Amino acid sequence: MNEEYLKDELLALAYRQDIDVLDIDTSDEYAPDIAFPFIRKIMMNPNFSTSYKYCFRLAHEIAHIIYGDNSSLPYYRFSPLFMKVEENSANKHAVEIIANIVYRDVPLEQRNWLDFMNSLGLQSHFEELVKEVIYK
Numbered sequence: 001m002n003e004e005y006l007k008d009e010l011l012a013l014a015y016r017q018d019i020d021v022l023d024i025d026t027s028d029e030y031a032p033d034i035a036f037p038f039i040r041k042i043m044m045n046p047n048f049s050t051s052y053k054y055c056f057r058l059a060h061e062i063a064h065i066i067y068g069d070n071s072s073l074p075y076y077r078f079s080p081l082f083m084k085v086e087e088n089s090a091n092k093h094a095v096e097i098i099a100n101i102v103y104r105d106v107p108l109e110q111r112n113w114l115d116f117m118n119s120l121g122l123q124s125h126f127e128e129l130v131k132e133v134i135y136k
Contacts, residue, residue, distance in 0.1 A: 001102055001119040006055045009101045010062065014042070019065050021058065035061040037068055056094060056120040063093035091126070095133045108135055 014021045020041045024031070029049035035042050042061045046054060068086055098120065103111050113130045116122075122130065 001116070003053070003055055003119075006098065006101060007058070010055060010058050010097070013097065014058075014062055017062070017066055019062060033057050033061055035064040037065045040065055051121040051123065053119070053121040055098065056122065059094035059097045060090045063090040063097060067093045092129060092133070095126070095129055099134045103134060111135065 011021060018040055022041070022043050023046050024043050026045055027047060028045070029047050031045045032048055033042065033044045042058070042065070044054065044058060044061070048057070050057070052060075064086070067089060099116070102116070111134050113127070113134055116134060117126060117130055
């Protein structure tokens with residue numbers, strides 16, 4: 001998976017959806033990415049210390065804005081393990097967004113769920129979700 005291509009595609013999607021994406025200049029590896037649905041803004045921390053790759057985190061935050069309830073919370077901090085309905089939804093939509101980009105012209109039999117997960121730094125609890133999404 002070409003990370004630079006994927007990042008460019010995700011940023012293009014954000015632009016088409018009128019979502020402003022900013023990389024925050026911080027050396028704080030514990031400051032998570034944040035989505036602000038009500039102002040359609042995402043603040044990404046490129047130095048965030050997590051196994052989840054930047055592109056998955058960006059897709060997750062984009063999903064909060066596109067598919068989430070923009071009136072329920074003023075912001076969402078990146079938290080893929082937090083089992084709230086909003087986080088599960090953002091995880092699923094993030095996988096769908098990325099799969100639609102990565103596998104746009106790839107036949108089902110050439111798709112590899114494990115490579116997909118590894119390239120995004122997804123943990124084992126994503127396995128069923130990834131298989132469901134990329135093989136449908």
